[in-house]
């Protein structure tokens with residue numbers, strides 16, 4: 001019988017509750033002070049703006065390791081984007097409701113997985129209950145439900161896999177067992193030309209290549225044009241292809257446009273096509289009585305994806321994949337299709353791993369439970385209303401300001417805009433270069449953080465207003481900074 005050696009001092013130290021308390025106290029102190037400083041706009045900018053080489057040099061210096069964990073915490077905080085600074089107007093990542101970080105500490109410590117019920121009983125059951133509750137808040141029918149997963153990209157893939165399995169079932173095929181070559185026709189998805197790239201990526205991942213994604217034209221408001229949807233549908237059917245799903249965006253990533261879901265759903269219903277809504281960013285408007293009209297028609301969706309880590313104030317990643325019919329959440333990964341159809345009531349709802357890509361998964365549902373318990377779901381309507389009001393106000397400020405143009409009147413908390421080209425002799429390409437240069441200069445020298453996008457052949461500055469504490473003074477400062485830098489950007493291209 002081999003002798004078990006004693007637990008080493010190093011391991012005892014690493015697992016000591018006292019040590020945990022010290023580190024948690026230190027992290028709490030540092031984060032509280034960071035939060036206060038960020039909210040008070042104390043740093044020069046919300047973005048530290050190092051080049052990749054500068055950042056690499058910093059982290060390659062052996063000195064950074066000498067202060068242990070506390071030094072790492074302090075340096076990471078100092079050198080990261082400060083999303084709680086109201087001048088951060090960049091990407092679509094939540095300015096988290098701060099106390100959701102402490103939920104993360106609890107679930108990180110417990111570290112229950114969830115592939116099967118026994119790995120995490122509380123989070124598995126919470127997930128099932130809360131996803132059904134939220135599905136109904138989205139407007140989905142009584143029999144709806146869903147699962148949580150890590151990110152909108154994965155969530156959209158899973159929803160399209162459900163749609164594919166549905167088509168296979170309609171044709172009496174088992175594509176899970178036999179592969180996609182059993183389909184007699186190529187499958188395609190129809191989606192707006194402004195949709196997030198993860199839809200095309202999902203189709204390629206599923207084996208349908210570039211031709212698996214058919215882009216539908218958008219109108220002047222960047223919304224899917226339903227006449228073109230019908231034309232494209234006819235075209236692909238005439239080509240002998242079969243439609244796996246039509247995807248509506250709520251809203252689009254670049255310009256924040258909401259596709260007309262009601263009209264899209266009517267087309268889907270007429271043709272018996274799976275209707276998926278990529279609501280990663282903006283399906284949360286369904287929680288607001290003021291903005292719910294933007295997703296009218298979502299109630300007819302077969303699947304909806306919503307990222308709680310975007311407009312619901314939760315830390316990344318936390319995505320809901322909702323199904324109009326709960327039983328269809330077993331479609332993507334079920335090994336035995338027939339058990340689905342014959343014994344719909346017998347599914348093992350408690351083993352969420354049967355319905356998710358992930359095997360081990362974080363305790364995502366505890367984040368939702370903490371929000372419900374502490375604030376009630378109403379906090380999401382508050383958040384959406386504030387963020388959308390910010391988009392509306394920034395849009396109005398730009399519209400009224402000399403020398404600026406808006407890509408479109410904002411429908412969401414996403415605003416795309418740029419300085420007007422002062423000289424008709426300057427080409428579009430040349431002016432695009434000026435805007436790119438302007439943005440680069442602002443990144444280094446401006447106090448706010450704004451990103452850039454490109455559509456309709458034009459480069460745009462783009463703000464996503466995720467922080468409810470952002471104010472009109474932040475907009476004014478940001479616009480003035482760009483105006484001050486513009487002459488230099490123009491000069492560098494003359």
Ligand SMILES: Cc1ncc(COP(=O)(O)O)c(C=O)c1O
Nearest residue numbers: 092151152153196251253280281
């Ligand atoms: C409309 C839309 N869908 C999907 C995604 C991808 O989500 P994630 O970054 O969580 O993978 C995004 C991200 O910005 C998005 O805006």
